[in-house]
Amino acid sequence: MTSNLDLIRATYEGSSEQNGRNLMAVLHPDVEWTEAEGFPYAGTYVGVDALLAGVFARLGSEWIDYRAEVHTYLADGDRVAAFGVYSGTYKATGKSMRAAFAHLYEVRDSKIRRMTQYVDTVMVAKALS
Known part of the structure; x- marks a missing residue:
């Protein structure tokens, strides 16, 4: 049986393709995914x-x-937190960024039911402008 921590870890620690496949396999069909206010994709997606x-x-x-590279995971029952750094170059401006993030997941019955993003939006905004 896979722990909630292992389930979340598998969505970050492989190739982008593997991570995507692993994420798709564990998303609940009605997942609630909240991107932080001030992030370019802010809002809750259901x-x-x-x-x-x-x-x-x-x-x-x-x-x-x-990329979303995680350096620390914390697990507490149905909740798993992943802490790390986003990086990338925004195509429209050609500017790169590195921004600290935290993702808080709620896992039930081996499916991600909810994710809330916390991120240094100032660093992301600098790449967008």
Whole structure:
């Protein structure tokens, strides 16, 4: 049986393709995914299709080498936190960024039900302008 920590870790620690496949396998169909206010994709996306279109498709098309590298995980029952650094180059401006982030996940029955993003939006905004 995979722990909640291992389930979340598997969505960050492989190749981008592996991470994407692993994430898709563990998203609840009605996942609630909240991107932080001030982040370019701010808001709450409900459902896998809304999440893919509103966040991941845009990350893939608007950024070069966008990455989320985790340095620390914390687990507490159904909640898992991942702390790390985003990096990438925004295509429209050619500017690069590095921004600290935290993701707080709620996992139930081996599925991600909810994710809340916390991020240094100032660093991201500098790359956008």
